[in-house]
Amino acid sequence: MPPALPPRSIALVLGTRPELVKLTELIRLLGPAAHVVHTGQHYDEELSGRFLTDLGIPEPTYLTGIGGHPRAVQISAALAQLDALFQTEPPLAVVVQGDTNAALAGALAANARSVPLVHVEAGLRSHDRNMPEEHNRVLIDRLADVLCAATPENRDNLLAEGVAPELVEITGNTVVEAVHSQLPDADERSAHLEELGLTPDGYVLATVHRPENTDAPAALRAILTELAALAADVPVVLPLHPRTRARVEAAGLAALLAPLRVTRPLGYRDFLALARHAALLVSDSGGVQEEVTVLGRPLVVVRNSTERPEAMADFATLVAPGPALGRAAREGLALGAPGRARLAALPSPFGDGLASHRIVRLLAELATTPYATAA
Structure with a gap:
């Protein structure tokens, strides 16, 4: 010591x-x-x-x-x-x-x-x-x-x-110890999913907050359009940051939120509970790129660049806003249970x-x- x-x-x-x-x-x-x-x-x-x-x-x-x-x-x-x-x-x-x-x-x-x-x-x-x-x-x-x-x-x-x-x-x-220490136990996670009407591996979890996506109305429209289309096949949960909500309203894009399951911003434990059982995550967050490697979940990163290439090898795909997002998301969902099991068995590249x-x-x-x- x-x-x-x-x-x-x-x-x-x-x-x-x-x-x-x-x-x-x-x-x-x-x-x-x-x-x-x-x-x-x-x-x-x-x-x-x-x-x-x-x-x-x-x-x-x-x-x-x-x-x-x-x-x-x-x-x-x-x-x-x-x-x-x-x-x-x-x-x-x-x-x-x-x-x-x-x-x-x-x-x-x-x-x-x-x-x-x-x-x-x-x-x-x-x-x-x-x-x-x-x-x-x-x-x-x-x-x-x-x-x-x-x-x-x-x-x-x-x-x-x-x-x-x-x-x-x-x-x-x-981040590795943060996920391990803050991830709720199985009973708490199950209760949280039940409260939201979700089933394990039966939904997509999305977050959007970076200025490159929220301050450009065209990019924000493209992202929400692809998420709304995806929601026709699988529930898409979107915890909405106040700043993002304001940008959605200012750009006149509120109608694109209707197909999504929009929630209030989540505490970290609640977010991890949802991420742990999502069939796929879609996000522009740097932290989420790291967290999925600990949770063993696939991710589509909606950004122009990333400073975390370690996650790209197995866990994540980098795309720009637009149709490529929808294609990558459907490819991620197509991995199914075998693909998620493979990811869960891999060590995180971000440490022990x-x-x-x-x-x-x-x-x-x-x-x-x-x-x-x-x-």
Whole structure:
């Protein structure tokens, strides 16, 4: 076991629901040493508030005035508040996860205060400069002092960019332990499906939230049109993000929701319960690309590019909005029970479920070593 760290000595800066999910086990393992700082990039009681409760995350320190603003404003406002916080309560290390505006602000604040920075999920690359997240993750990796790569491919990306090998550790992805710890048991899953009138392996679960799909009316129309056509053959469940609902209404596409089983946004456990028994998932989420590899379910990814090619080998198919989505979905459904059984027997390419334990050990070593920046 690593040595105990002082209370509130590790600042974990996050701002979105995926970060909450992926850092939950790390926060639990750190115990009193964890100081969770929530920038409010995604915050409302219905979504982030319920996630905090469901996941058992201790009450964070909240920043203010950040959610709902453009990217530059979010980063600059969070950076100013984080700098003040780190001045009054200096951490031994700062942890950020992924590629959000919150993560970049946390990385910049740590660097400005000469605090060691640990980047969880380092080295992801889509090689698509149209994605704001791609710029965020590249910048964070250049600032980080410990880069926790989920896969060997992620490590290779970093080394190809000139990152010093001694800064990179292959830890696995914390999503694996998140799924294992948060997946409801069989009875709870059965009750949840019964409540929605669903049968195992008898429905499609879809999510749509990325700006490239929701902010472009043509793309949103194409996705909903294909989902509505699919619903003629199999129930399609669509937990609808408030932002997506607003875009649907603004684009005059509400009629395309009628064939779908639209639900409110789901807590993480409820989502996993549905994902575990879906015949197929359709999503533009990065996290879902990882989660299906743990759950053993097929996925159609509706995006122009992906930073998670590891999922594409067996579990997922990448398509653009339009008829290709419908074709890929029907091919996924045609896999049937034998195809799903094959996927369920495969190991996840994202690790063995011990990533958070490895990261805690790295943090303990970092906190007891004299700090020298990666530069």
